[in-house]
Each structure stands twice: as structure tokens, then as C-alpha cells.
Amino acid sequence: MLKQELNFKLQQKLSPQQIQLMKLVQLPTVAFEQRVKEELEENPALDDQSSEYDDEYSNDQDEWDNQNDDYGDEQVIDTGDINIDDYLSDDDVPNYKTYTNNYSDDDEDKSVPYAQGESFIEYLRGQLNTYRLTEQQFQIAEFILGNIDDDGYMRREVKSLVDDLAFSQNIYTSPEEVENLLVNYIQHMDPVGVGARNLQECLLIQLENKVETETVELAEKLITESFDAFTKKHYSKIMAKYDVNDDELRAAISEIEKLNPKPGKSFSSSSKIVEQITPDFTININDGELELLLNGRNVPELKISNAFAEMLDTYKKTEKKSNDQKEAVMFVKQKLDSAKWFIDAVQQRRNTLLYTMEEIMKFQKEYFLTGDETKIKPMILKDISDRIGMDISTVSRVANSKYVTTPYGTFLIKDLFSESLTNEDGEEVSTREIKRILQDVIADEDKRKPLTDERLTEILKEKGYPIARRTIAKYREQLNIPVARLRKEI
Numbered sequence: 062m063l064k065q066e067l068n069f070k071l072q073q074k075l076s077p078q079q080i081q082l083m084k085l086v087q088l089p090t091v092a093f094e095q096r097v098k099e100e101l102e103e104n105p106a107l108d109d110q111s112s113e114y115d116d117e118y119s120n121d122q123d124e125w126d127n128q129n130d131d132y133g134d135e136q137v138i139d140t141g142d143i144n145i146d147d148y149l150s151d152d153d154v155p156n157y158k159t160y161t162n163n164y165s166d167d168d169e170d171k172s173v174p175y176a177q178g179e180s181f182i183e184y185l186r187g188q189l190n191t192y193r194l195t196e197q198q199f200q201i202a203e204f205i206l207g208n209i210d211d212d213g214y215m216r217r218e219v220k221s222l223v224d225d226l227a228f229s230q231n232i233y234t235s236p237e238e239v240e241n242l243l244v245n246y247i248q249h250m251d252p253v254g255v256g257a258r259n260l261q262e263c264l265l266i267q268l269e270n271k272v273e274t275e276t277v278e279l280a281e282k283l284i285t286e287s288f289d290a291f292t293k294k295h296y297s298k299i300m301a302k303y304d305v306n307d308d309e310l311r312a313a314i315s316e317i318e319k320l321n322p323k324p325g326k327s328f329s330s331s332s333k334i335v336e337q338i339t340p341d342f343t344i345n346i347n348d349g350e351l352e353l354l355l356n357g358r359n360v361p362e363l364k365i366s367n368a369f370a371e372m373l374d375t376y377k378k379t380e381k382k383s384n385d386q387k388e389a390v391m392f393v394k395q396k397l398d399s400a401k402w403f404i405d406a407v408q409q410r411r412n413t414l415l416y417t418m419e420e421i422m423k424f425q426k427e428y429f430l431t432g433d434e435t436k437i438k439p440m441i442l443k444d445i446s447d448r449i450g451m452d453i454s455t456v457s458r459v460a461n462s463k464y465v466t467t468p469y470g471t472f473l474i475k476d477l478f479s480e481s482l483t484n485e486d487g488e489e490v491s492t493r494e495i496k497r498i499l500q501d502v503i504a505d506e507d508k509r510k511p512l513t514d515e516r517l518t519e520i521l522k523e524k525g526y527p528i529a530r531r532t533i534a535k536y537r538e539q540l541n542i543p544v545a546r547l548r549k550e551i
Contacts, residue, residue: 085410087458090341090356093410097363100403106396107403108366181213181325182206188250194242201226201234202242205256213255213325214263215243254324261288267320279305279313291317294549307551314551340466342418342474344429351429353422355415363404365397413451417459418474420448425477432469435494440478495526496536503542508550 088096101107185206194202204226208217219236226232226239247256253270257263265284271277282303283291290298300310321327343354372393422429424444428436442460446453460474479493502520506512512520514537518530542548 083455083458085406086413086455087462089462089464090339097407101363104396104400104403106366106393106400108364181211182209185209185247185250185255189246192246194246197232197234198238198242200230200232201239202246204230204232205239205243205247209247209256209325211325212323213252213257215247215256215258219243252321252324252327254321257324260322261285263322263324264317264320267324268316271316276309276312276316279303279309280316283313283317294546296549296551311551338464338471340471341414341463342465344422344465344467346430346468349430351422351426353415353419355411355418363400363407365400365404413455414459414463416449417445417451417456418463418465420445421460421474421477424448428477429467432467434497437477437479437493439492442478492536495521495528496540498524498526499533499536500540500542503537503548506548508548511545511548513545 085093085096186203189199189202189206192202205215205222208222209215219239222239223234223236226234243256248254248266250256254263254267257266261284265281268277268281268284283299287299287302296310300306305313339356341356343356345352345354372390421440424440425437427438428434442453442456445456449456460478463474464471465474498521499517502517503512514530514533517533517537518528521528521533537544
């Protein structure tokens with residue numbers, strides 16, 4: 062038996078233009094510049110020109126709704142719907158005159174060169190060539206180097222290496238030979254400490270390469286005999302065991318602190334390509350007032366190509382229109398519509414970014430004027446979205462991947478957002494302010510007797526911030542501050 066039902070569904074679908082706009086809003090400045098360049102290459106109807114396109118064409122956007130166009134019928138093309146003026150701008154005022162942050166044509170666009178450096182493993186293999194090894198020993202040593210991680214450690218068991226050599230390389234060897242090549246050859250390479258199997262061995266290798274002194278000798282004993290007590294900072298037990306005073310132990314610890322716990326990073330960090338941060342916004346202070354600028358220096362000014370518009374004009378003046386001409390004009394119209402949407406999206410992106418960042422700047426005005434992090438107000442995405450009348454997701458796209466340059470440095474916009482807590486006076490304060498106070502309290506503590514989380518809770522309560530101990534522990538971990546026991550010094 063058939064049964065009929067009537068269901069009502071409420072759905073919200075984004076148009077291709079809205080999706081395109083959201084994607085553009087999410088892009089930071091460098092990625093947006095690349096996206097514009099790609100669109101210029103893909104769509105011949107777009108032109109890179111300095112003149113400003115007419116803002117009035119955006120008012121006619123509803124006139125060009127492709128949902129009403131029948132692209133599948135090549136025989137029916139109403140040329141009367143094609144208004145060339147919708148795509149062209151006759152505004153003779155150069156675009157740069159409408160911006161305050163204009164630049165001269167003589168200014169050069171700065172770019173960051175990229176260099177191809179030698180990898181860490183290649184650097185080690187180059188040293189391997191300096192040893193006198195048999196062909197099989199060289200192959201085994203090369204295989205061992207291939208298993209060293211970026212930190213410079215050999216974290217695999219010798220037995221596993223032996224098995225892998227037999228199965229993958231068809232090389233049959235013994236654990237003793239692998240151990241010999243690792244300890245007597247690879248662990249003598251630069252940087253010192255490479256090839257170690259754990260932190261203890263890594264530090265010991267580096268100490269053995271130092272000039273032998275009483276301080277170095279004591280440091281070696283700490284690593285070999287009392288490593289667990291040393292890591293837990295049981296200094297009183299260590300001094301009693303080795304019969305040393307505070308100064309002697311402090312000198313030995315100083316020697317250990319100079320060592321590199323990750324020798325591989327010393328090489329990779331020097332050859333790593335550091336990408337320059339390009340800020341999306343700039344905030345300046347002029348006569349006590351904040352000024353917001355959007356970085357769009359390297360983004361070309363877009364305009365509809367005159368050549369494509371002339372094609373439509375020629376088609377309209379032609380009395381006899383062939384099928385080939387009809388297909389061509391349809392292609393031209395599609396490209397023009399696409400170009401028009403993209404130009405409109407670029408302009409909307411600019412307005413959205415400026416509008417959103419302006420409200421963020423107003424909300425955190427006191428901070429931007431002083432640079433004092435304690436002045437940062439509690440602010441969530443909803444606070445800004447309510448002010449600008451946009452969705453929370455839009456504010457999130459603006460804040461997540463964008464940087465702002467201020468007189469006090471360059472930082473992510475999302476770092477300005479923080480939750481709030483209520484102090485004893487009933488005022489809402491930012492969690493960033495509490496973290497800053499917590500950081501200052503720990504910095505001023507007596508390192509011989511570091512403050513525990515319980516004591517930190519009491520101190521902040523005395524300052525007017527009643528916070529639970531677990532919250533203090535959470536903030537401390539977020540600041541990468543270890544527990545009191547690990548902050549202890551002698």
C-alpha cells in the first residue's frame with residue numbers, strides 16, 4: 062500500500078558568489094595576492110589596471126543573475142540583455158588617489174628569496190665519506206643514518222636495524238657490528254651528540270668531548286650515576302652523595318645546561334627557511350587617535366577587459382549572427398560574469414576585513430593606545446559579530462589567519478580574543494591579564510623555594526583574583542612554565 066507524506070524542510074544554501082567571498086575573506090594577504098594572480102591567469106576577461114572600476118555596477122548585480130540564463134540553448138540568445146556599460150568603468154580618477162596608504166609606482170615590491178640548503182642527513186653522509194670503511198660497513202652506516210630523526214637521535218633498537226638490513230637491503234650483519242658503527246663512528250660526527258639513543262647518552266657524549274676538569278668530571282658523574290636525582294632536582298641528596306658544596310654543584314649544572322639536548326636541531330634550524338610574516342593590517346597612532354590601514358599593496362587593481370566588452374559590442378552590431386558567433390558570445394558572457402563576480406567579491410572582502418578589524422580596534426582601544434597587555438578586555442567572537450551584524454564564522458575567518466602590525470609588535474588577531482573571569486570587585490577581566498600577573502609572580506619568586514600551585518592560588522586571591530588551583534595549573538601549562546619542583550635552583 063502506497064502512502065503519501067508531505068514534509069517541509071527549511072534549508073539555507075550559499076550561492077557560488079557567497080562561497081567565493083567566504084574563501085577570499087579567509088585568505089591572508091600573501092595567499093590572497095596569489096589567488097588574484099591565479100584568477101587573472103585563468104580568466105581573460107579580467108584586466109590588471111590601475112584605474113578604479115565603477116562602484117555603480119555593483120548596484121546592477123541583480124540584473125545579471127545567471128540562474129535565469131539558459132546556457133544550454135545555443136540558438137536562443139537575447140543580446141538585448143547584454144549591457145556593456147555594466148562591465149566598464151569610465152571613471153578617470155586613479156584608484157590610488159582614493160586611498161590614504163597609497164604608494165608610488167617607483168616603489169619596489171619586496172620579496173623574500175628562498176634558498177635550497179643541505180639536509181641534515183646529507184650533511185652526515187658527507188662526513189661518512191671521511192671514514193675508511195668496507196663497502197658493507199658503508200652501506201650499514203648509511204642505513205643507520207637514514208634512521209636518525211630530526212633531533213639527531215637514534216630511537217630504534219639495534220636488533221630492529223639488523224632485521225631491517227636483512228629484509229630490505231639483503232645485508233646480513235650482527236648487532237655487534239651495528240653497535241660498533243653507531244658508537245665509534247656515527248656518534249663521533251658533527252654535531253656532537255648525534256646518534257645518541259636517549260637524552261642521557263646525548264649529554265654524556267657532549268661532556269666527553271669537553272676538556273677534562275673537576276667541574277666536567279662532576280657533571281659526568283651526575284649524568285651517569287645520578288641522572289634520575291638530577292632531573293628531579295634533588296640537589297641536597299646529590300651534594301651529600303658527592304660531598305660538594307653549592308658553588309661546585311652550581312658550576313657542574315651550568316656545564317650541563319650549556320649542552321644541546323637536540324643536536325639535530327642545531328643544524329636544521331640554521332638551514333630552515335623562515336617565511337616572513339606579511340601583516341594584513343597596520344594600526345598607527347596619530348595625535349592620540351588610532352588609524353587602521355589594510356595591506357593591499359601587492360594586490361593588482363582589477364577591471365573588466367575592454368577587449369572582451371568590445372567583442373560583445375561587435376556581436377550586437379552584427380546583423381547576421383552565425384552559430385559559431387553565438388557560441389563565442391556565450392563564452393564571452395560567462396567569462397565576463399565570472400570576472401564581475403570576482404571583482405565584487407574582492408571589494409566585499411576589503412570592506413568586510415576593514416569593518417571587522419575596525420570594531421576589534423575600537424573594542425581594544427585602550428590596549429592599542431598603551432601596549433599594556435593587562436589592558437586587553439575580555440573579548441569573544443560573538444562580541445564582534447553582534448557589533449558588526451555579521452555571522453560569528455565571518456569574524457572567525459578574519460581573525461584566525463590574519464596578522465596586525467602595531468607600534469608594539471606584530472601578532473595574530475585571534476590572540477586578542479580571550480575569555481573572561483570575574484574578580485573580587487565583580488569586574489570582568491581577561492584571562493590574558495591573569496596569565497600576565499601569574500607570569501610576573503613566578504618570575505619574582507625565590508628560585509631556591511619556588512611557589513607551588515597552591516601558593517600561587519593564594520597570592521592571586523590576595524591580588525583580587527579568586528581562581529581555583531586547577532585553573533592556575535592550566536594557565537601555567539599554557540605559559541610553558543614547569544611545576545615548582547622543576548623550577549628549583551641552587
